[in-house]
Amino acid sequence: MQQLRLTRTRRVALIGLAGALAVSLSACAESKREEGAGGGSGGTMIFGAAGNPKMFDPAFNDEGETFRITRQIYDTLIQNKPGTADLEPSLAEKWEPSNDGKTWTFTLKSGVKFSDGTPMDAAAVCFNFDRWYNMKGAAAQSQMIYYGDVFEGFAKNEGDAGGDPVYKSCEAKDPTTAVLNLNKAKGAFPAAFTLPSFAIQSPTALKQYNADQVTQSGDSFTYSEYANKHPVGTGPFKFESWDQGKGEITLVKNETSPTPAKLDKLIFKVIPDENARKQALKAGDINGYDYPNPADYGLLRNDGEQVLIRPSFNVLYLGINQAGNPKLQDVKVRQALAYGINREQFVKSKLAEGSEVATEFVPKVISGYTDDVTKYPYDPEKAKQLLKEAGADNLTLKFYYPTEVTRPYMPNPADTFTAISEDLKKIGIKIEAHAEPWNGGYKDDVQKFGKQDLHLLGWTGDYNDAGNFVGTFFGREKKEFGFNNPQLFSALAAADASPAGDAHAKAYQEVNKQIMDYLPAVPIAYPTPAIVVGPKVKGLVASPLTDERFNTVTVS
Structure with missing residues (x-):
């Protein structure tokens, strides 16, 4: 039965990467010891993480x-x-x-x-x-x-x-x-x-x-001893330690795994700044990192690093919290936001090669996408007129964006915020900027507590189904968006319960039309994120879902 489902979805394939990166002098001795002791094992890989888990x-x-x-x-x-x-x-x-x-x-x-x-x-x-x-x-x-x-x-x-x-x-x-x-x-x-x-x-x-x-x-959550110190699974690696002071998470080979790793050790080293991750890769202090700045692709390749671009399986959006400001409950104001953002220029200047302007909240490769939706091309004069008609031509909005993170749909959150906020200022909207660390309150503030009027977020698909996008965003009342639309909720529930295949895809196409008329948020772009490793890393297969597994990796 699973084969029937697969033949009816669009397939996304990505070529696996080969090549690799030399480890730094500081890590070299340890790696050499492990390779010698392991009789040809994959040694140690150090991956530069954008933030703490x-x-x-x-x-x-x-x-x-x-x-x-x-x-x-x-x-x-x-x-x-x-x-x-x-x-x-x-x-x-x-x-x-x-x-x-x-x-x-x-x-x-x-x-x-x-x-x-x-x-x-x-x-x-x-x-x-x-x-x-x-x-x-x-x-x-x-x-x-x-x-x-x-x-x-x-x-x-x-x-x-x-x-x-x-x-x-x-x-x-x-x-x-x-x-x-x-x-x-x-x-x-x-x-x-x-x-x-x-x-x-x-x-x-x-x-x-x-x-x-x-x-x-308050706004923070505390998790169990299990969650912080003793996670146990069947995967290719097992947990060894989390040194929060050094920002290092160390995993070691799980010998009993059904898919055991070739590496003896896998270390995730937290380096919040993207430029610092790039320098660490060039210096040999790490063996790879995710979401390199698109402007650096050429330089990285010239240095011998491997830049692998994934096909887009994600969407970047401008979130709108209708409960945050009553003016945002007027669809004309939400339309003004959409018309007021120069998404074409943003995609061209800030995102990687192959990225496209988003016309809805489902990427093109997902079954359920349709081009037959209301579109909002850049038109600042129309945006100003809509704000005037809505009595919102002196609108002030709290605009939240994250720091200490790089996301596959948002390589540089500060740059993204600047580009969009400047566009909104041009149509007469006053912006109050609120920057917060990704794992230091940002997501809770915008998703759990709804403190914002506008915010930047996005989504990388977890599985090949339109409901994983629009159902996750708009399937029920949420603090992130602050609206209650029973008709839309019911349509999404019906699509979710429809049988896999053509009927399922058609149901979501109809829902996507409703969403883009109601416009609970503004889709910005379908980015194409990349992952980069050095010339001596072998066996890593890049995933459109950012589902890279390191059990096949070796470092020579």
Whole structure:
């Protein structure tokens, strides 16, 4: 059945990269020792990370720097074939839905163990699904973004959590057969089973280190000992340490993994500044980093580095919080924002080769995209007229943007903010700038608390389904956008429940038309992010979903 779904989606493929980077003199001795001791092992790789991870329990995570690490520690039931958005087996050798889509039967690999030595079997799989469904506490539920988007509700919804749960139960028929029962069909499956938030974790470790303990104090959240110090999965690497003072996360080879790493050690070194990451690569202090500045591609290539550009599987948008300022509830004001931004110039001057202006919130490669939507070409005079008609020609807006981060859809947040805010000033809007660290309050302020009027965010697709984009953004009332549109919510729910294939794609095409008329936010661009490594790194396969796994990598 999974093959039928794949043939009906557009495929995204990317050529894997070869080549590599010499390690620095400071890391060379350690690497040489490990290569010698390991009898031809892959040694050590140091990767320059743009920011600190949130923590290491993927159930509570929704950001890329953390997922880059947890993808190395954990496995999901199904995964994306390296370099593509196609599906292939992972912990599950095969999967089969019932005719009504309400039951999924997973046949698991036998003999797999977590890195703590405990069995990864059907009972462990069901433990994880039951854990997510039965999660208690408003703080914990609020952090389970992906579970809320896909499974919609908990056994007992608390805080802002709402909706009737998709999940019903999980049965371990035998050690290698897990049966997932749903209350309703979900068009996002099986692709959504690849989400890193649905990675299978060790029940023993989860219980031993009180993994479900999440507390909130004001705008900040505190996570368990498990999440910060003892993550346990079946992935190619296992956690060794997180030195927050040095900004280093160290993983080591997991010898019991079904896909063991060639590297002995993988270190993520936090270097918030993109230029500093570039200099560290040139100096040999790191072996690679993500999201290089598009202006540096030529220089990096001239220096012998490998710059691999991914096809666009993401969208950058200007978020609009209608609850933040009553004037933003007028569609004419939102239209004025769209007409007032020179997206063509922004894409041309600030983004990488191959990037395009976004006409909707679904990239072109996703089934469900349609060109038949209302478009908002740059027209500052029309924008001024719309503001005047809405009585908003003296509008002041709080514009939030992140710092200490580089995202695949936003290589330089400060540059992006400057370009867009200057355009908005030209149509008469006064801008109050608010810059906050990505993992220091920004996402909570804009997504959990709605403090902003405008904000910059984006999305890299997690799986090949339009609902992963527009359903995630606009499928229910959220603090980020501050609107309640039952008609749109219902249309998205119907599209999500439609069967995979042509009917599913058509349903989302119709929803995309509604969204671009209502205009709850402004799509800016479909960027094409790159990843860069030096000439001696071999075996890394770049992914359109930024789903790079390092188990195939060696450093010579």
